[in-house]
Amino acid sequence: MEKKIVKDILFLSQVSQLASQDDLYLARDLQDTLLANRETCVGLAANMIGVQKRVIIFNLCLVPVVMFNPVLLSFEGPYEAEEGCLSLVGVRSTKRYETIRVAYRDSKWQEQTITLTGFPAQICQHELDHLEGRII
Numbered sequence: 001m002e003k004k005i006v007k008d009i010l011f012l013s014q015v016s017q018l019a020s021q022d023d024l025y026l027a028r029d030l031q032d033t034l035l036a037n038r039e040t041c042v043g044l045a046a047n048m049i050g051v052q053k054r055v056i057i058f059n060l061c062l063v064p065v066v067m068f069n070p071v072l073l074s075f076e077g078p079y080e081a082e083e084g085c086l087s088l089v090g091v092r093s094t095k096r097y098e099t100i101r102v103a104y105r106d107s108k109w110q111e112q113t114i115t116l117t118g119f120p121a122q123i124c125q126h127e128l129d130h131l132e133g134r135i136i
Helices: 026-036 118-131
Strands: 043-045 055-060 063-084 091-105 111-117
Touching (some): 026 063, 043 118, 055 118, 091 118
Antiparallel strands (some): 055 063
């Protein structure tokens, strides 16, 4: 189900709680909301739709990837980027990494590890920041 985008900075500044299998429904809500905002959005975190759980979604090429309890394992190649966010007005500068490695659980609750580079890595890092209550 498509959800409204949260813009409350106090809510977004909170660290998200671990997701459980009871939270698997969030994959569909995040996919529906990402699709509804596809012209201006390439990724979302669950707190952006009002749920303080560690779940994100982002587009990898044309395929949406949902990550439950993602953990950044490694990163390399720092660079400066400018990013916008559906929850905020305008763009901001931030430090990102060209290549990252992330462990997570997928929508079937299976453990996965993925290496991302370039723009998908940047999107994933932005959403991971949301889970930590970091607002750029």
